[in-house]
Amino acid sequence: MxxxxxxxxxxxxxxxxxxxxxxxxxxxxxxxxxxxxxxxxxxxxxxxxxxxxxxxNPLVAALMGQLRNRKRKGTGEVIAYLTNHPPTFPWRMEAAFYAMYEGAVNRAAEMGFSLQEFDLGTGNMNATRMHDILLARGIRGIVIAPLPAKQKVIDLDVRQFAVVSLGVSLQSPQVERIANDHHQSMQVAFRECLRRGYRRIGFLIGRGLSDRLEGRWLSAFLHEQTLLPAGQRLRPLLLDPFMLNECKSHLASWLPRTKPDVVLAPFGGWQKSWRDALMQLSGNPDLGVVNLTLPPSPGIFSGIQQNARNLGQIAIERVVARLQHNELGPLVLIQNTMLHGEWHDGETLPDRAGMTK
Missing domain, CATH: 1.10.260.40 (lambda repressor-like DNA-binding domains)
Incomplete structure (x- = not known):
């Protein structure tokens, strides 16, 4: 036997x-x-x-995480909201950035935590000192706010923290990134233009921004262009910098050469100034305009709502989940959590389907 x-x-x-x-x-x-x-x-x-x-034992670990979280709930344990903008850039004036922050603050309170800003960009602050401050205050959860232009790295030791970042620009440390699905947003906007009868679809973007987004908008635009007849495909205009007063000469050359009937771009809160300039320089009062980064209050503009407030909420939920499961430190590979954008129907993309052949 x-x-x-x-x-x-x-x-x-x-x-x-x-x-x-x-x-x-x-x-x-x-x-x-x-x-x-x-x-x-x-x-x-x-x-x-x-x-x-x-x-x-994963079941025991999950149970202990829940028990620890119950002890935290209602205690107001602090999660750090880490910003790193220079004093010359008041990030709270950027509508989307502030909406993310508001969403994070509200969701943290709902889950029994409090969110406190810690600024790496002030005075003589540096990553080593910030690391020591966070540990001394017993803070173990961090949300890294969207980084300033051209920055992709924060030299912060995150081995003892549960960390996520907002936006896709952060390359190091390697953490989970919560961001809008820019590829999907471009597809939605492009196809909405086609549905409404627009056929010559133009796209403007700053080179630096396109690089920070790892080409997501640009790749989606180029893909959608391949589905059009060759005569309707327009080359995108990459600008550096993406500032209206400094690129009017490029627009004055590009617009009459390509003759778009609609222009897509991340105009943000400066949408009215851009629209006025595009109509004037193109000589086309019927030019369609689509804002890929609509502010929370979009006014008359058509475009994509990136749901910035929801991004902030999700960031808090992911940090809390990592705390519950003791998932501390950097990741072996970057993970992206992408939130779909939503089409907002304004007045700057009127339906032309009945007027086009």
Whole structure:
């Protein structure tokens, strides 16, 4: 008679504690990268756990995360909202940025947390000092706000924090990024133009912005152009910088050469000035205008609502989830959580389907 196969005995946290010569509570805190555990002790415990092939029970880990979160709820534990804009750029004046912040503040309060801004761009602040301040205040959750132009890296040690970022520009540290799905937004806007009878669809964007978005708008636009007859395909105009007063000469050349019947661009809160200039320089009072980055109050403009407030809410939910599951530190690979944009029907893209052949 064959003997039953041996069953692998699960290694427990207590086994790790005995092998490392520490208390079980110390092991638990080390696994969660608690700031009260010295780095040398944590590394020793992790090495022992790896040698013993310790594998945490996912059901127990999830339950403990829920219990810890219940203890947090209502205590007002702080989540850091990390900004890094220079004093010359008051980010709160940017409607979309402030809407993200408001969404994050409200969702944090609903979940029993409070959100507090920490500014890397002021005075003599640096990443090392910010790291120490956050740890000293017992803060373990961070939302990194959209970065200023041309910045892709924050030299912050995030190994002891649950971190997500807003926008797709952050390349390092590698964390989960919460952003609008720019590719989908361009497809929605482009196809809405076609549905309304527009056939010569133009696109303006700043080179720097396109690079920060990893070409998502541009690639979607070029793809949609391939579906049109060759005679209707327009080359996009990439501007550097994307500032109206500094690129009027380029517009004055591009508009009569390409003759678009509608122009798509991320006009943001400067949509009226851009529309007035485009109509004047093109000599076409019926030129359609689509804003890919509508402000929360879009007025008469047609375009894409990126749902900035929802992005802020999702960022908080993801940070809290990472805290619950002890998912601290950078990721091996960047993860993107993309939120679809929504079409807003304004007055700057009137229906031409009945007037076109």
């Amino acid at each position: 064959n003997s039953p196969k041996s069953v692998r005995k699960s290694v427990t946290m207590n086994d790790v504690a005995k092998a490392a010569g520490v208390h079980q509570t110390t092991v638990s805190l080390a696994f969660r990268h608690h700031p009260g555990i010295p780095e040398a002790t944590r590394e020793k415990i992790l090495a022992v756990a790896q040698r013993l092939d310790y594998r945490p």
